[in-house]
Amino acid sequence: MSERSDLAIIARLVPPGSRVLDLGCGDGALLALLRDQRSCSGYGVELDDTKVLACIKRGVNVLQRNLDEGLSLFDDASFDVVLQLDTLQNLRNTEAMLRETARVGRIGVVSFPNFAHWPNRLSVLRGRMPVTKVLPYQWYDTPNIRVGTFADFEVLAHKVGLRIDEAFGLHEGKVVRRWPNLLASTAVFRFERS
Amino acid sequence: MRHCIAVACAPNLSAQNIAFNEVARRAIITDPDFHGGDYYAHGVVPKRGLRVARMLGHITYLSDDVMDEKFGRGMRNGERVYSTQEVEFQIEGYLRHQGDKFSEYFDANTYLLITRALDYFDPAREHGGDLTRAFAAAIARFLVVSFTTDWRFSPLRSREIVKALVDNGLDVSYAEIEAPHGHDAFLLDDARYHGVLRAYFERIAHEVGASAGPAVPVHITAPTQAGALRST
16 A cells, blocks of 8 residues: 555545544555645554654654554544554454444545455465465465455445445556456445444 | 653653652661751761662663563672672672662752652643643643553553543654663663654754754653653
8 A cells, every 4th residue: 555546546535634543554655645635634553663763754643553452542533534554454353443443433444455356366266375466475474364355345344334435446556446356456445334 | 842752751650659769768768867858967978778769769670571681690709608698699789889879979858859759740630630631731742752661651651641642632653662671771772762763853853944953942751760860
């Protein structure tokens, strides 16, 4: 999710002037973009030392926390938008995290690698776990402990009581609206509590 | 104030922290040379009390791991001498040395007052114990830093500060530095810690258009035992 065009596409999902919480904010590029181009404010949460430092260098508010420990720092409904980009697949308790996201924010935006993207299916069909640009790790050495598909998320969102108001795929910097579960390497959803 | 950097802090002292302070104070006050605080009039200094106070302090500034790594069970002379009064273990020599040094330069009454002031420090108190309300009037931007092995002013306490700032929507960044040295880490040269501080100061310099040396009022707070008692 560091590609410039991806960031711009995601940024368009965030209403101008929003109070934003970016979970797993990386080097803070998106928060800086939202601040500079959409007058947004807020915080990023990041665990990695190098990325925390990068955020501070950018002048982006960053809080060093392990997301697996929850969002107890944040009150109910204290943000307009909670972003979770390319993060969900690294967390142990995906479902609890989604509930927490819905608790602290009015709107949630998530993105994650779509395991059902056709090259991945092909790879598994050939009997091997996929190693691609979006899923660049070997199965035995990957931070992606929760791989899911575009279609899987729709099911989970329903279970958690989220109303999806925007869903599309991303592939090589372009929006994929046709058969995203097959044709997109990354899945993107925007949702609200239903 | 436009910026506040809070390193290895707490919003107030815990009962355990007050307890440590009280032991240190009792050591000083019960020293026969204390003379109710008028020791200079008697031409003496309650050095024994100051030494013990400092030894206790030093234990709390270090983590168990780092103390073990530095001293372990090492003996000063290699062999046991079966004395209860001599220095046998290296850690004892270290603590005595720190105590001796401290008792030479630190004024006992100042020690009592500083530790009491730390006990009293509690900005939430006049807001019914609500730290969020205590910060409501703040306008500064904050950098909060804690160290993972600091058990005297633990990351948990720093997170309370962060939460109160976030509740108020204030600008805050928080770094939880993985350092082995306990509370002492804030005095030491740790690349991650210094990296974060440098980056924050560079942002301030950038903000005020300075190329070298921030010309903006910056307040670094470390209202901690070591911070207050470690002017030299």
